[in-house]
Amino acid sequence: MASYIRSWLSSNNPSPTSATPSVIPPTANVDEDEDDNDTVKGVDDDNDEPPAFPSINSAQRIDSKPAVPQILTDSDRMPPPPLPGLASRTPGVMPTSSSNTLAVPPAASSLAVPPATTKAPSKAAKRQKVALAPGHGPLDWANLKKSGADLRGVDGLIKVTPSMLRLHNKRDDAWSAFSGKVYNITAYLPYHPGGEKELMRVAGRDGSKLFALTHSWVNLDYMLDGCMVGFLVPES
Numbered sequence: 155m156a157s158y159i160r161s162w163l164s165s166n167n168p169s170p171t172s173a174t175p176s177v178i179p180p181t182a183n184v185d186e187d188e189d190d191n192d193t194v195k196g197v198d199d200d201n202d203e204p205p206a207f208p209s210i211n212s213a214q215r216i217d218s219k220p221a222v223p224q225i226l227t228d229s230d231r232m233p234p235p236p237l238p239g240l241a242s243r244t245p246g247v248m249p250t251s252s253s254n255t256l257a258v259p260p261a262a263s264s265l266a267v268p269p270a271t272t273k274a275p276s277k278a279a280k281r282q283k284v285a286l287a288p289g290h291g292p293l294d295w296a297n298l299k300k301s302g303a304d305l306r307g308v309d310g311l312i313k314v315t316p317s318m319l320r321l322h323n324k325r326d327d328a329w330s331a332f333s334g335k336v337y338n339i340t341a342y343l344p345y346h347p348g349g350e351k352e353l354m355r356v357a358g359r360d361g362s363k364l365f366a367l368t369h370s371w372v373n374l375d376y377m378l379d380g381c382m383v384g385f386l387v388p389e390s
């Protein structure tokens with residue numbers, strides 16, 4: 155652009171050495187193309203500085219090298235997959251190879267038909283539904299808890315050792331420990347849906363294991379909150 159203006163000026167001023175300096179048109183000041191949108195920057199200057207984007211070490215620049223097409227030879231290609239075991243199978247004949255996953259499992263396998271399915275359950279294993287006495291349903295228990303009756307039998311929460319716990323193993327005085335908390339289960343005995351007899355199995359001892367094995371889903375802490383005696387502690 156600058157050289158173009160210079161040549162234009164010289165063609166309009168055949169005697170550059172004349173005494174009267176030529177009048178330079180105002181547009182001639184825009185020689186570095188600052189505001190000229192029609193010009194291509196850097197065409198006629200020596201500035202080889204690359205543009206700021208993409209940056210010198212960017213992935214775009216590295217990737218923009220012309221790709222050389224590669225022709226794969228037979229040895230470069232992936233080998234074909236091995237033939238499946240079933241391909242060599244004779245119809246109607248079970249393959250003897252133990253590696254075949256479709257083979258019928260041996261009798262000891264866990265997929266074998268369980269032998270007990272045809273056997274009737276024994277009388278002892280039959281579930282005995284306990285009939286609770288009238289007025290001893292879950293709602294009645296909830297009402298008894300709300301009534302404010304003393305179901306603990308002690309003032310405040312106390313520390314209970316296993317030997318102390320063992321003393322409370324009678325129907326009219328039964329304590330039991332569940333997950334480190336000791337409860338007076340005496341009042342609850344006639345309300346237990348599993349029956350008094352089952353609940354008495356844990357009277358005077360830690361019942362956590364039996365409780366968890368029977369019905370871990372039962373919210374014991376809530377059901378017996380009014381019966382809590384204290385905490386089970388080791389013998390001192």
Ligand code: HEM
Pocket residue numbers: 282283284339346347348349352353355356361364365368369372373374377378
């Ligand atoms: C003090 C702790 C216990 C509480 C609060 C309690 C509470 C309950 C409750 C609410 C049910 C009815 C569960 C349901 O229908 O899903 C139940 C059922 C039962 N409980 Fe307990 N239980 C306790 C301890 C025990 C213990 C130590 C045993 C001993 C094995 C036991 C044996 C049973 C049995 C066998 C049933 C099934 C009753 C049936 O559905 O016929 N429970 N218990």
